[in-house]
Amino acid sequence: MTMLSGYRRLLGVSALLYLFLFGGAALLLSTFSQSVDERARGLLLLGGTACLSAAGFVLLFIVLHRFVFYPLHLLSEGMRIVIGVNSAYDFELPRHHLLGHFPRDVEDLSTALLKAKREIAEALAAGASQMADTKSHLETVLSSIREAVIVCDDRARIVFYNPATRRVFQENEALGLGRSLYLLCARTPIENALAILRQRRIRHEEKPDSDRDVAFVCSTVDAGILLDCHIHLLPVIPNVSWSFVLTCEDISRQADLLGRKENQLRALVRNMRTPLTNLGVSVESLNLHPDLPAENRATFERIIAEESRTLIQQFESLAHEIQDSAPAHYGESDVFTGDLVACVTRQLVPLGIQVTMTGDPLWVRADSNSLLQLLEFLARKVHECTEAHAIEVQTLLGNQRVYFDFYWHGQPIPHSTIQKWLTEPLGPDSISTVSAVLDRHDSDIWSSRHSMPGYALLRLPMPLAPGQWDRRPAMLPERPVYHDFITSPYMVDAGPLKEHPLDQLTYVVFDTETTGLTPFEGDEVVSLAGVKIMNNGILLGEQFDHLVNPGRAIPRESVRFHGITDEMVKDRPGIDEVLRAFHTYTGDAVLVAHNAAFDMRFVRMKEHKAGVHFTNPVLDTLALSLYLHGHTPQHSLDSIAQRLGVEIRDRHTALGDSLITAEVFLRLLYLLREKGITTLGSAMEVSRR
Amino acid sequence: MPRILLVDDEPNIVLALEFLMKKAGYETLTADDGEKALEAIREHRPDLVILDLMMPRLDGYEVCQRVRSDPALKKMIIVMLTAKGREVEREKGLAMGADLYITKPFSTREVVEKVRELLAEASGP
Numbered sequence: 001m002t003m004l005s006g007y008r009r010l011l012g013v014s015a016l017l018y019l020f021l022f023g024g025a026a027l028l029l030s031t032f033s034q035s036v037d038e039r040a041r042g043l044l045l046l047g048g049t050a051c052l053s054a055a056g057f058v059l060l061f062i063v064l065h066r067f068v069f070y071p072l073h074l075l076s077e078g079m080r081i082v083i084g085v086n087s088a089y090d091f092e093l094p095r096h097h098l099l100g101h102f103p104r105d106v107e108d109l110s111t112a113l114l115k116a117k118r119e120i121a122e123a124l125a126a127g128a129s130q131m132a133d134t135k136s137h138l139e140t141v142l143s144s145i146r147e148a149v150i151v152c153d154d155r156a157r158i159v160f161y162n163p164a165t166r167r168v169f170q171e172n173e174a175l176g177l178g179r180s181l182y183l184l185c186a187r188t189p190i191e192n193a194l195a196i197l198r199q200r201r202i203r204h205e206e207k208p209d210s211d212r213d214v215a216f217v218c219s220t221v222d223a224g225i226l227l228d229c230h231i232h233l234l235p236v237i238p239n240v241s242w243s244f245v246l247t248c249e250d251i252s253r254q255a256d257l258l259g260r261k262e263n264q265l266r267a268l269v270r271n272m273r274t275p276l277t278n279l280g281v282s283v284e285s286l287n288l289h290p291d292l293p294a295e296n297r298a299t300f301e302r303i304i305a306e307e308s309r310t311l312i313q314q315f316e317s318l319a320h321e322i323q324d325s326a327p328a329h330y331g332e333s334d335v336f337t338g339d340l341v342a343c344v345t346r347q348l349v350p351l352g353i354q355v356t357m358t359g360d361p362l363w364v365r366a367d368s369n370s371l372l373q374l375l376e377f378l379a380r381k382v383h384e385c386t387e388a389h390a391i392e393v394q395t396l397l398g399n400q401r402v403y404f405d406f407y408w409h410g411q412p413i414p415h416s417t418i419q420k421w422l423t424e425p426l427g428p429d430s431i432s433t434v435s436a437v438l439d440r441h442d443s444d445i446w447s448s449r450h451s452m453p454g455y456a457l458l459r460l461p462m463p464l465a466p467g468q469w470d471r472r473p474a475m476l477p478e479r480p481v482y483h484d485f486i487t488s489p490y491m492v493d494a495g496p497l498k499e500h501p502l503d504q505l506t507y508v509v510f511d512t513e514t515t516g517l518t519p520f521e522g523d524e525v526v527s528l529a530g531v532k533i534m535n536n537g538i539l540l541g542e543q544f545d546h547l548v549n550p551g552r553a554i555p556r557e558s559v560r561f562h563g564i565t566d567e568m569v570k571d572r573p574g575i576d577e578v579l580r581a582f583h584t585y586t587g588d589a590v591l592v593a594h595n596a597a598f599d600m601r602f603v604r605m606k607e608h609k610a611g612v613h614f615t616n617p618v619l620d621t622l623a624l625s626l627y628l629h630g631h632t633p634q635h636s637l638d639s640i641a642q643r644l645g646v647e648i649r650d651r652h653t654a655l656g657d658s659l660i661t662a663e664v665f666l667r668l669l670y671l672l673r674e675k676g677i678t679t680l681g682s683a684m685e686v687s688r689r
Numbered sequence: 690m691p692r693i694l695l696v697d698d699e700p701n702i703v704l705a706l707e708f709l710m711k712k713a714g715y716e717t718l719t720a721d722d723g724e725k726a727l728e729a730i731r732e733h734r735p736d737l738v739i740l741d742l743m744m745p746r747l748d749g750y751e752v753c754q755r756v757r758s759d760p761a762l763k764k765m766i767i768v769m770l771t772a773k774g775r776e777v778e779r780e781k782g783l784a785m786g787a788d789l790y791i792t793k794p795f796s797t798r799e800v801v802e803k804v805r806e807l808l809a810e811a812s813g814p
Contacts, residue, residue, distance in 0.1 A: 274772060277702055277793040279794075280794050280795070282705060446750075446781045448784045459784065
C-alpha cells in the first residue's frame with residue numbers, strides 16, 4: 001500500500017515537473033525569438049524533444065514499475081505474511097525483475113526467521129512441558145469425572161466445562177464457552193442457590209463456610225432432564241468475585257422411580273390403618289363381651305374375616321414394594337434459616353412486603369431451592385390473606401424440627417384456604433406444588449392463634465439439620481487450582497457489536513456441502529458443519545457437524561465432489577431440523593464462511609421453513625483476502641491456505657473446510673490488525689470495498 | 690347422659706365405636722362427612738365429637754377450626770381419630786384445637802377410657 005502510493009506520487013510529481021520545464025521553455029522561446037520562422041523552428045525542435053523525452057520517461061516508468069516497484073510491493077506484502085502468519089511463505093515474485101540479490105536476501109532472512117522461531121518454540125515447549133503436564137493431568141482428572149463440572153463467571157457465562165457436561169446435557173448445541181448457563185438449566189433454582197451462597201459469604205466475610213455447597217434439583221430448559229446439582233462459590237479472585245462451580249448429574253430415572261415408590265409406600269401404609277383398626281375393635285369387643293347376642297357376634301365375625309383378607313393383600317404389596325431399599329434424598333443440604341429469610345426478604349421488597357426475622361437462626365436440612373420458593377410463596381399468601389405489610393418470621397427449635405412461624409396481628413387463616421394453596425405451583429416457572437414440597441420434607445402447614453394475644457401464626461415445620469450445635473469451625477479453603485481462563489479478556493463487554501474488537505468476538509466458521517450450485521433451481525444442502533473461534537483459538541471441543549437429508553437425489557457429479565451419497569443421508573434429519581440446531585449452536589456469534597454469500601443463500605432459503613432467522617453479522621474470508629492481497633487473482637480457499645501456511649486436510653468435507661477456513665480466518669485477522677483494522681465494523685466495511 | 694357424635698366415612702369403625710360407646714352408657718349420634726357433622730353439632734350439641742380427618746366435602750381440620758371459632762361451642766370436646774399417623778400431623782391436629790389425637794389402629798378400650806376421662810374433667814369442678 002505505502003509502496004504503491006509512493007510510486008504513484010513519484011509519477012505525478014515527475015509529470016508536473018516535466019510540464020513546467022517544457023512549458024517554460026516554450027514560453028521563453030515565443031517571447032525572445034526574432035522571427036516567425038525562427039519561432040516555428042524552435043517550437044518544433046522543442047516539441048520533438050519533449051515528445052521523445054516523454055516517451056523515454058514513460059518507458060522508464062514502465063520498466064521501473066514492472067521490474068522494480070511491483071516486485072518490491074510483492075516483497076513487502078510477502079514480508080508481512082512471513083512476519084505475521086506464515087514463516088515458510090514462498091514469495092510470489094515475477095520471473096524477471098531488477099532487484100538483483102535483494103529477494104534472495106529477503107528469503108534468506110525469512111528462512112533465518114523461520115529457524116529462529118522454531119528454536120524459540122522448541123525452547124518454550126521444553127520450558128512449558130512441566131506446566132503442560134500439570135494441565136493435562138488436571139484435564140484427565142476432569143475428564144474422568146462422571147458428573148458435569150461447569151465453571152461460570154458472575155453473570156453465569158460458562159468459562160469452563162468438562163467432557164461429561166456434553167453428555168449430561170445430551171449434546172445440547174446451546175452448551176458453549178462464553179454462553180449463558182441459563183440456556184441449559186432453569187434459572188430460578190440456580191439464582192436462588194447463588195443468593196443463599198452470597199448471603200452466607202456476606203454474613204461471614206472473614207471466615208466463610210467454605211465447606212458447604214448448596215444442593216438442589218433442577219430441570220434442563222428443553223429436554224426435561226432432572227438434574228441433581230451442587231453449587232459452590234469460588235474463592236474471591238480480583239475482578240471476578242462471584243464465579244461459581246456447578247456440578248450436576250442426570251437423575252431423571254432415579255427421581256422418577258423414587259417418587260413413584262414413595263407415593264406407593266405412603267398410600268399403602270395409610271390404607272392399612274383402617275382394616276387394622278376394624279380388626280382390633282372387633283376382636284376386643286368379642287373378648288370383652290362374651291355375652292354378646294348372636295346377631296352382633298355375627299357382625300363382628302364378618303368384619304374380622306373381611307378385614308383380615310384386606311390386610312393380607314395390603315401386606316403382600318407392601319412387602320413387594322420395600323424389597324429395594326430407597327436411595328438417599330437428592331438435592332438436600334444444610335441451609336441456615338437466616339440466609340433463607342434474608343433471601344425471601346430481598347425478593348419481596350419490590351412487592352411492598354416487609355419480612356423481618358426474629359429469634360435465633362438455625363440449620364435445617366432441606367432442598368434449599370424448594371424451601372426458598374415455599375417460604376416466599378407463604379409470605380406472599382399471608383400478605384394477601386391478612387393484608388399485613390409487615391410479616392415477622394421466627395424460627396424455633398422443635399422436636400427434631402425447626403419451625404418457621406410467620407406471625408401477624410389478626411386472625412388465623414381458614415384451613416380451607418390453606419388447603420387450596422396445597423395444589424398451587426410455587427411460582428410462575430415452577431412445576432413443584434406446595435404439597436409436593438411438604439411431602440418431600442415430611443411436613444405440613446397450619447394456621448392457628450399465636451400465644452401472644454391478638455396474634456395469629458402460620459407454621460411450617462422443617463427437618464432439623466443433624467449436629468445443630470457442633471458445626472465444624474470454618475476451615476481455610478484448600479488451595480484452589482484455577483486457570484487463566486477465568487480472567488480471559490473475552491468476558492469484557494464493549495458496547496455495540498460493530499465496535500467490538502475483532503479478537504474479543506466469538507465466531508462460528510461454517511461450510512455447507514450441497515447437491516449443486518443453484519439453490520433457486522432446487523439444489524439442497526447435504527452437509528452443514530461449523531467450528532467456533534474464541535480468544536484467537538479454535539475450540540475443537542465445540543464442533544457442529546451434521547449430514548442433512550436433502551429430500552432429493554444427489555447428482556453423481558456432486559457426489560464425486562464431496563463423497564456424500566443418498567445412502568448416507570437417507571436416515572438423517574432434514575435441513576429445517578439441522579438449521580434449528582445450528583441456530584442454537586451459533587447463538588450471537590459472528591458467522592464466517594469462504595464465499596459466504598453462497599452458503600448464506602442456502603441458509604436464507606430455508607430460514608422460513610425452519611422457523612429461525614439468523615441476524616448474526618457475516619464475514620467472508622474471500623472478501624477479506626481480496627482486500628488484503630489484491631495483487632494476486634488467487635483467492636480460492638486452497639490458494640489462500642497455501643499463501644498463509646495453513647495445512648490442507650479433509651478438503652471438501654463440510655467440517656474439514658470449516659476448519660481450514662477457520663485457520664485461514666485467524667491469520668487474516670492478524671494481517672487485518674497489522675493494517676489497523678481492529679473492530680468488527682471496520683472489517684465489514686473493508687470487505688464491502 | 691353425655692352425648693357423643695361419631696364422625697367417620699368408614700362404616701365399620703362407626704359401627705364398632707357406636708356399639709362400644711352405647712355399651713359404656715353414652716348416647717350416640719353418627720355422621721359420615723364433615724358437613725353432616727357440623728349440622729349434627731349445631732342441632733344436637735354433643736358433649737364430645739370423635740372426628741375422622743380425611744372425609745369427603747369438609748375435612749376434619751375444617752370442622753375442628755369452625756367449632757373452635759364459635760364461642761357457643763366453646764365447651765365441646767374434640768377427639769381426632771385418624772389414619773394420619775405422622776408426628777407433624779398430630780402436632781397440626783392439636784394446634785388446630787383438638788383435645789386428643791388418636792391414630793389408627795387404636796385400642797377400643799383405650800378410646801373408651803380416654804373419652805370417659807375427658808368427659809369427667811369437663812363436668813368436674
